[in-house]
Amino acid sequence: MSKQWASTIKQSAVLLRTRLVLPRYTSKSITMRPIQTQSTSTIPSIPPLAPVAHTAATTHTPLHKPFKTTFNKLLVANRGEIACRIIKTARKMGIKTVAVYSDLDANALHVQMADEAVHLGPASSSESxxxxxxxxxxxxxxxxEAVHPGYGFLSENPTFVKVLEQNDITFVGPKASAIAAMGDKIQSKLIAKASGVHCIPGFDGxxxxxxxxxxxxNQDIGYPVMIKASAGGGGKGMRIACVLMAVHPTIRNDKELRDGFKLAKQESKSSFGDDRMLIEKYIDHPRHIEVQVLGDNFGNVVYLPERECxxxxxxxxxxxxxxxxxxDVETRRKMGEQAVALAKHVGYNSAGTVEFLVDSSRNFYFLEMNTRLQVExxxxxxxxxxxxxxxMLYSAANHPLTLKQDQIGIKGWAFESRVYAEDPEKYLPSVGRLLTYQEPLAIQGKVRCDSGFxxxxxMHVEYDPLICKLATHGHTRQxxxxxxxxxxDEYVIKGVTHNIPLLRAVFAHPRFxxxxxxxxxxxxxxxxxxFQTEQLSKEAVQQLAAVTGSLWMKKEARxxxxxxxxxxxxxxxxxxxxDEQSQQVVKSQIKVKHLQGTEFEAYSADGTFRFSTKWPLNGLLAHSLVGDTKKPxxxxxxxxxxxxFRIQYHGSKYKVNxxxxxxxxLSKYMKTQSIAEQNKIIASPMPGRIISIAVxxxxxxxxxxxxxVVEAMKMQNILRTPQSGIIKKIHVQAGHNVKSGQVLIEFQDEASGSSHVP
Structure with a gap:
């Protein structure tokens, strides 16, 4: 570690000592509770990813065989998809694994995959x-012998790392000092500047x-500004205040700043136990681009190709x-070299990510460093x-990094979609059981699903709503x-609301x-x-009518x-x-003729076309090829x-009659059920916990x-009234857990209101 490092952190020395100097752990210092150890030896093993030759550009298997000696047994201190992901690699390396779980996760997939599983405690993360x-x-x-933290939970907690070190347990990740230095946004910005990394103009403190x-x-930076939690991450404790250009270009948005500061401070305290805030200039037209670094215990650090997020x-x-x-090539080199300089400055010895904001002219500015494995x-x-x-396991086992910077290239292009259990319109979490769950077919080198379900x-409100990380790879971006x-299109999820409609729409958007x-x-x-479902084009309506007509014919033939x-x-x-979201109805008159096998012909006022449809009766997926071009x-x-029947098309749901x-x-004479406007109540738009009541x-x-203020998934949402009125009844108190749709506040008859999440 450089001498410059010691002088750089002098301003934060007290904080750093507070975080790192801990009493030596002894078994007497732990309040023990009954912990149940569950054997999973009877659970069928899940085969590892098939090995692919090193020359294949599309593999994510390791470069070197056989595997180097690391650990006999690894505890994975996490849950869900990332726990499953870590267990897969450990298994193929011959490492036995231990899963941990809360009451809610007793039957979770990561528990079934591990060689052993230990019950931690109740659903609350603080108790598990x-x-x-x-x-x-x-x-x-x-x-x-070792612990892999995944991401979230204890993955960036320097106290946890220090306690493990004191008990001769290896932490699969960076040193406690690097986590503490980079985990504090105020301190990390000072270190980044000292490392020669470009930083966003702001208030250093x-x-x-x-x-x-x-x-x-108003006086130092000028709007727009970003308010961030010093200990924040994952978008929590972060708010933006912009110029109110519609009013007058010289008027600043002080109201947004007041509200944002309050919410960011509360979110940071709730999520990280630390409500210190910083403020910096907000970059217009920003792109979020990050650089993955890998380091070892011998001072070697390399950077890998960037990720756009x-x-x-x-x-x-x-x-x-x-x-x-x-x-471009030059920007990639500069960003990578600055990321490596920062990592070396703090003695970084594992996988980490340096995040930048990049403007339209490719100027880039340090945002933060995540001292863990990234979701993406x-x-x-x-x-x-x-x-x-x-x-990461090799570095933790004290193996030197064998990769050289000039050996690292870019092989093709890859995307990742985060499939969440959430409403794609307002991004509100959804909870419940996955009644039907079928992932798209995993194709080696092309399609990969990292899931834990x-x-x-x-899906529980207590934990993150991420269902799966769906990744694809090709020789080109297209x-x-x-x-x-x-x-x-082939990802089937029933039982919870999900964001596949939004993901599908983004990938089909010309701008994207x-x-x-x-x-x-x-x-x-x-x-x-x-997100709003895109109106179906005339061509799409005709094709949908033809294909759904062929499905109906198959059902009727039975x-x-x-x-x-x-x-x-x-x-x-x-x-x-x-359209189930907008309730808009489109109608099409069509004649469908079955030719032979899977072949059909459709006739309408707009013309004739042939198509094929493969659909096992009442199966989850129907595959068609339409027209002369065989459009899938x-x-x-x-x-x-x-x-x-109900269908899903391009991610969105439709009723087909x-x-x-x-x-x-005669259908126009059928009565439709009116939607009563609940003007006198404020209902919770999501399951969550009441943080505060302002009236x-x-x-x-x-x-x-x-x-x-309702908190869900550690994000706080203000509910406001869109009209003036008098409060008649408050049905909840701060600290109460509420369900989606539960009545919170009732207005007197002369007032009306409905919930609104800004």
Whole structure:
């Protein structure tokens, strides 16, 4: 570690000592609770990824065989997909694994995959996955030699690392000093500057109050500004305040700054136990681009190809790709060299990521360093052929890095979609059981699913809503993109709301497909009111009508079984297609003729075309090839209806009703159920916990007033009233857990209101 490092952190020495100097751990210092050890030796083994030759550009298997000696037993201090991901690599390296789990995760996939599993405690993370004493007790009971933290939970907790070191347990990750230095955004910015890394203009220090933030924004930096939690990460504790250009270019958005500072401080305290804030200039038209680094215990550090992570909602990544369309060879080299300089400055010895904001002129600025394995690491594995978990294990086992910088190239292109259990319109989490769950077919070198769930698994409000990381790879960006679109079309999830409609729409969007005008504002600009299903084109309606008509014919043919006569080979139908989000209905009159096998012909007022449809009766997926060009079309068959069925097309859900001419004529007389406007109540738009209530019963409130703050997945949301009125009844208290749709506040009859999440 350089001498410069010691002088750089002098300003934060007290903080650093507080975080790192801990009493030596002894078994007496732990409050023990009964811990159940579960053997998983009877669970069928899950085969590792098939090995592929080193020369293949599309593999994510390691470069070197046989595997080097590392550890006999590894405890994975995490859950869900990342725990499963780590276990897979450990298994192929011959390392026995130990899973840990909370009450809610007793039957989780990562528990089944591991050789052993230890129960930690209740559902609350603080009593299970974040409990250092309980993790240590699990290590003692199982004899694990090393711990891989995954990401989140204890992965960037220097105290945890120090306690492990004091007990001769290896942490698969960087040193405690590097985590502490880079985990504090105020301190990390000072270190980055000292390392020669480009930094965003801002206030170099902690911002203690709203008044100080307002002064800095108005007098020192100027709007727009970003307020960030010093200890933050994952988009939590981060808010943006912009210029109110619509009012007057010289007026600053002090109101947004006041609200944002308050919420960011609360979120940071809730998520990290640390509410220190910093403020810096917000970069217009930014792209979020990051550089993966690998280091060892011998001072060697290399950088890998960049990842673009600009498609974000609520400052949290949704889609990533590698490499970036925006980065040229020279910019890649400069960013990589600065990332390596920073890593060497703090003695970094594992996998880590240096994140940058990049403007339209390719100027780049240090954002933060994540001292752990990133969620989006699969796309780096695709374009390098490396297994990053394997590399972390080698470094932790004190093996020197064998990679040289000039050996690292870029092999093709890769995308990752984060499939979340959440509403794609407002990004609100969804909980429940995966009633039907079928991932797209994993194709070596082309399609990869990193998930921690199976059909029947539960999604819980206590944990992150990530279901799966879906990654695709191709020789070109277009090829990787096509693989992703097909994989999303074939991804079947029933039982919880999911964001596949949004993901599918982004990948089909001309602006994203071009790639040159992507910024972190993409979702806000393209879907300012949240994701809305795109209106079907005339061509799409005709194709959907034809294909769904052929499915209906196959279903109807079943009713002819046992009859002496044969089912008709042609049907004239009216197809009514209802968008379930907007409730808009489109109608198409079409005649479908069955030619032979899977071949059909469709006739309508707009012309005639042939198509083929492969669909096992009532199967989940129907595959069609339409027209002379054999354009692929994939439908998901969701549920039967009295006169049709529900389908998913391009990620969005539709009701399809098939009528005769007479039935179609009569359908306009059918009564439709009216949607009552609940103007007198404020209901929770999500399951979560009440953080605060800003009003009292009998109080008169004006339009836009804050009513309640609801926290879900550690993100805080303000509910406001869109109209003035008088509070009649408050049905909840701070600290209460609430369900989605639960009534929180009721207005008097003369007032009206509904929930609104800004």
């Amino acid at each position: 996955y974040l409990s250092i004493p309980r993790i240590l007790s699990a290590i003692q009971r199982t004899g694990a 902690q911002v203690d109050s709203v008044e100080e933030a307002l002064r800095i924004a 600009s498609i974000q909602r609520r400052n949290q990544k949704v889609i990533e790709e590698s490499p970036s369309v925006h980065v 690491h699969p796309i780096t594995e695709y374009v390098t052929g490396l297994d990053l978990v394997e590399q 199976v059909e029947g698994s539960e 090829e990787a993109l096509q693989h992703m679109v097909k994989a999303l 497909q071009d790639g040159k005008q992507i910024t972190t504002h993409f979702l806000a600009e393209e879907y300012p009111n949240g 009713n002819w079984q046992g009859n002496l006569s044969t089912p008709p080979t042609a049907l004239s139908m009216w197809i009514h297609i209802t 079309l994939v439908l998901q068959y969701l549920d039967p209806l009295d006169m049709g 098939v009528y005769s001419q007479e039935q179609s004529d 009292n019963e009998g109080e008169e409130v004006v339009e836009g007033s804050e009513l309640v």
